[in-house]
Amino acid sequence: MNVNYTAEELAFRDEVRAFLSAELPTDIAQKVKLGKHLSKEDHQRWQKILSKRGWYAPGWPVEFGGTTWGPVEKHIFDEECAAFGAPRSIPFGVNMVAPVIIKFGTEAQKAHYLPRILDGTDWWCQGYSEPGAGSDLASLKTRAVRDGDHYIVNGQKTWTTLGQHADWIFCLVRTDPEAQQQRGISFLLIDMKTPGITVRPIITLDGDHEVNEVFFQDVKVPVENLVGEENKGWTCAKYLLTHERTGLAGIGASKAALAGLKRAATRLQSGGKPLLDDPLLRLQIAEVEMQLMAIEMSTLRILAAAKEGGVPGAESSILKVKGTEIRQAITNLRRKIIGPYALPFLEEELELDYDGDKLHEDATPGVAPIYFNMRKLSIFGGSNEIQKNIVAKMILEL
Amino acid sequence: MDFKLSEEQQMLQDTAARQVRDAYPFEKREQYSKSELGFSQDFWNQLGELGLTAVPFSEELGGFGGGGVETMLIMTELGRGLTLEPYLQSVIHGGGLLAQLGSDAQKENVLAEVAAGSLQLAVALEEPTSLYNLADVSTTAKAANGGYLLNGRKAVVIGGHSAGKIIVSARTSGGQCDEAGISLFLVDPSAAGVKRRVFPTIDGRKACELLLDNVQVALDDLLGEEGEAFAALRYQQGRAIAAQAALAVGYMQELCNLTLDYLKTRKQFGVPIGKFQVLQHRMVDMQTELEQATSMAMLAACHADAEDNAERTRVLTAAKYIVTRGARFVAEQAIQLHGGIGMTWEYNGAHYAKALVMIGHEFGDEDTALKAYAKDLEVA
Numbered sequence: 068m069n070v071n072y073t074a075e076e077l078a079f080r081d082e083v084r085a086f087l088s089a090e091l092p093t094d095i096a097q098k099v100k101l102g103k104h105l106s107k108e109d110h111q112r113w114q115k116i117l118s119k120r121g122w123y124a125p126g127w128p129v130e131f132g133g134t135t136w137g138p139v140e141k142h143i144f145d146e147e148c149a150a151f152g153a154p155r156s157i158p159f160g161v162n163m164v165a166p167v168i169i170k171f172g173t174e175a176q177k178a179h180y181l182p183r184i185l186d187g188t189d190w191w192c193q194g195y196s197e198p199g200a201g202s203d204l205a206s207l208k209t210r211a212v213r214d215g216d217h218y219i220v221n222g223q224k225t226w227t228t229l230g231q232h233a234d235w236i237f238c239l240v241r242t243d244p245e246a247q248q249q250r251g252i253s254f255l256l257i258d259m260k261t262p263g264i265t266v267r268p269i270i271t272l273d274g275d276h277e278v279n280e281v282f283f284q285d286v287k288v289p290v291e292n293l294v295g296e297e298n299k300g301w302t303c304a305k306y307l308l309t310h311e312r313t314g315l316a317g318i319g320a321s322k323a324a325l326a327g328l329k330r331a332a333t334r335l336q337s338g339g340k341p342l343l344d345d346p347l348l349r350l351q352i353a354e355v356e357m358q359l360m361a362i363e364m365s366t367l368r369i370l371a372a373a374k375e376g377g378v379p380g381a382e383s384s385i386l387k388v389k390g391t392e393i394r395q396a397i398t399n400l401r402r403k404i405i406g407p408y409a410l411p412f413l414e415e416e417l418e419l420d421y422d423g424d425k426l427h428e429d430a431t432p433g434v435a436p437i438y439f440n441m442r443k444l445s446i447f448g449g450s451n452e453i454q455k456n457i458v459a460k461m462i463l464e465l
Numbered sequence: 466m467d468f469k470l471s472e473e474q475q476m477l478q479d480t481a482a483r484q485v486r487d488a489y490p491f492e493k494r495e496q497y498s499k500s501e502l503g504f505s506q507d508f509w510n511q512l513g514e515l516g517l518t519a520v521p522f523s524e525e526l527g528g529f530g531g532g533g534v535e536t537m538l539i540m541t542e543l544g545r546g547l548t549l550e551p552y553l554q555s556v557i558h559g560g561g562l563l564a565q566l567g568s569d570a571q572k573e574n575v576l577a578e579v580a581a582g583s584l585q586l587a588v589a590l591e592e593p594t595s596l597y598n599l600a601d602v603s604t605t606a607k608a609a610n611g612g613y614l615l616n617g618r619k620a621v622v623i624g625g626h627s628a629g630k631i632i633v634s635a636r637t638s639g640g641q642c643d644e645a646g647i648s649l650f651l652v653d654p655s656a657a658g659v660k661r662r663v664f665p666t667i668d669g670r671k672a673c674e675l676l677l678d679n680v681q682v683a684l685d686d687l688l689g690e691e692g693e694a695f696a697a698l699r700y701q702q703g704r705a706i707a708a709q710a711a712l713a714v715g716y717m718q719e720l721c722n723l724t725l726d727y728l729k730t731r732k733q734f735g736v737p738i739g740k741f742q743v744l745q746h747r748m749v750d751m752q753t754e755l756e757q758a759t760s761m762a763m764l765a766a767c768h769a770d771a772e773d774n775a776e777r778t779r780v781l782t783a784a785k786y787i788v789t790r791g792a793r794f795v796a797e798q799a800i801q802l803h804g805g806i807g808m809t810w811e812y813n814g815a816h817y818a819k820a821l822v823m824i825g826h827e828f829g830d831e832d833t834a835l836k837a838y839a840k841d842l843e844v845a
């Protein structure tokens with residue numbers, strides 16, 4: 068056993084660092100660090116840079132434009148990206164639908180969709196949840212009825228992140244209402260421009276527009292947009308969820324957030340002394356840092372085990388629960404240390420191009436909204452309660 | 466010991482409850498919050514007409530001589546409706562400072578109007594780096610022209626945007642964190658040199674930064690003795706904390722009710738989610754925090770107007786700690802148990818949750834309270 072990075076891994080890290088210092092646009096990094104909203108254009112600009120280097124889709128097989136990186140390289144890459152303030156890749160295309168297409172799609176689907184994801188032509192969103200089907204995803208009702216060369220889709224999806232910007236949506240739809248729940252579901256790719264689709268914004272409690280309702284009324288979808296077999300969509304869904312969960316631990320993002328917390332606690336003063344001199348705050352930061360150290364090792368350990376034996380199983384649920392709790396603890400401390408400046412709700416200062424007077428040089432306006440926004444981490448991607456149910460059942464066999 | 470309310474107290478509670486219920490359906494609150502004033506002038510006027518703004522003041526000041534319990538009853542109802550009016554800032558905190566320190570003339574001219582609800586006060590103590598330490602005052606007041614010249618910046622003054630007068634702490638002598646040398650002034654926000662940068666707060670209210678640039682105030686605008694305001698600041702902050710605890714209890718009651726309803730009605734896996742034991746226990750934990758906060762709000766109410774001594778300080782500090790922590794727990798768990806719905810602007814529960822978390826950003830957070838309590842820990 069050796070938990071140190073090898074010489075090759077260190078060299079790889081240097082390579083990533085050099086790339087990020089040279090190529091990451093400073094205006095984008097600045098926005099990420101201040102918790103400002105990013106535009107679609109910001110994401111696209113960064114995506115192009117990554118694609119050019121061949122690093123936009125590290126998890127894909129090389130033949131489709133991916134890399135040969137193992138879990139350690141991926142981890143190093145994520146961590147460095149977060150530390151430099153690179154935007155997190157929007158996962159729906161590259162990390163969600165793409166692995167499903169690669170595993171279950173036809174050659175034609177691979178040839179058509181994957182390059183368009185890689186070069187940023189298509190933006191994807193995820194159409195799983197419905198008003199009545201959240202944790203109990205398999206109870207979904209959106210219906211797809213075969214009609215010649217098409218499916219006719221009717222129903223509603225909700226909580227669709229970035230649906231307002233997406234070109235395509237991958238949906239779980241019910242194709243056999245008679246079959247037992249999981250058996251009658253199919254995985255469909257739908258062009259958001261198809262007539263009959265309406266997108267309505269949902270504003271979250273922090274005032275942001277990142278989720279939507281998506282309505283389908285007699286939407287015609289070509290049969291060739293089915294991925295895998297009809298009524299076998301649940302297999303795709305489950306495959307995708309395990310992929311999603313591992314990423315949701317968000318170690319790199321937590322490390323960056325923790326570093327930001329420590330910097331702020333050093334910079335911000337009270338009574339003429341840096342806040343970090345306060346013993347209670349130091350204890351709280353120390354505690355979360357040690358937790359993070361442990362979850363990082365757990366992540367690497369579980370991913371390494373998976374490398375030999377396939378995709379990580381229910382263990383990824385443990386990573387999701389603990390990882391999101393840590394991230395939420397960091398945002399909580401970050402909120403506390405700005406004191407009364409958590410109160411001002413300066414939506415305009417969060418805008419992309421705000422260059423007016425700042426209320427306070429150091430009390431970043433994004434801090435309290437981010438604290439509230441990050442409550443979502445324990446709800447989406449399978450709520451933390453559901454993750455614990457999975458661990459209890461699959462690992463502990465309770 | 467007796468936990469029963471008197472007949473008058475019961476009536477007061479009913480009046481406040483009815484008033485809030487009628488004026489504060491959630492859609493109306495959104496409108497008030499988005500308006501320029503940031504709250505309802507009509508509702509504020511009603512509080513004045515019904516005498517609710519006069520409750521805590523003594524009879525010779527035109528009040529009803531109410532104490533901590535009466536304040537608690539009103540605050541809890543204001544909390545249940547998630548009201549936006551600066552009652553706590555104007556009547557309890559500002560009014561309390563005036564009642565304790567004001568000269569006869571100040572009481573007659575200013576306090577009478579506060580009690581009637583025709584004048585709204587704000588209290589500007591916090592500074593950009595003071596982090597809830599009342600003694601950390603860099604704003605200066607220098608004797609000039611028979612009065613004082615004020616210079617400095619006051620942070621996040623709740624209700625400061627609409628206040629007719631703002632009570633400002635400033636240093637007349639001593640070093641940055643000295644308790645001695647702090648004075649209080651009644652500042653007219655329309656005076657030359659006063660600048661207010663107004664902003665909404667994340668819990669839907671309005672506040673401002675108060676920038677003072679050579680603001681001339683008269684000798685008559687000094688509250689109490691020069692340099693001697695600290696004891697009153699501490700005492701009145703204690704009253705404000707007691708009132709805030711009751712406010713938080715009102716928020717928690719409503720948010721616990723909303724969550725309990727949701728557990729009974731939301732179905733997943735073919736059953737109401739309240740059938741899942743892990744959620745039952747979580748709901749029990751929320752209810753337990755509500756009970757603990759209710760107890761501390763009562764204990765605080767019964768000490769708020771008592772003589773200033775170590776026991777009172779201990780109780781109020783403990784109330785701040787228990788209530789702030791409980792408030793956050795209830796807020797976070799309520800969001801969690803609602804799933805995606807709990808994250809949305811259009812769901813009123815999310816706004817209760819935000820208000821509950823912000824309890825820890827006014828008059829101190831749980832850490833300042835924990836440290837203060839630990840410092841004076843009694844060892845038998």
Ligand SMILES: Cc1cc2nc3c(=O)[nH]c(=O)nc-3n(C[C@H](O)[C@H](O)[C@H](O)COP(=O)(O)OP(=O)(O)OC[C@H]3O[C@@H](n4cnc5c(N)ncnc54)[C@H](O)[C@@H]3O)c2cc1C
Nearest residue numbers: 193195196201202226228443447450452741801802804805
């Ligand atoms: C910001 C945000 C973005 C999202 N983005 C997307 C997206 O892009 N695409 C998409 O398809 N979905 C998305 N979601 C939806 C997300 O996956 C669901 O919110 C999640 O699955 C929970 O479902 P629900 O909201 O219906 O809550 P419910 O399932 O109703 O859950 C309510 C509460 O009950 C608990 N619960 C439910 N069942 C059990 C059980 N058996 N045992 C114990 N506790 C239980 C839950 O943990 C939760 O606390 C997003 C959600 C949010 C908040």
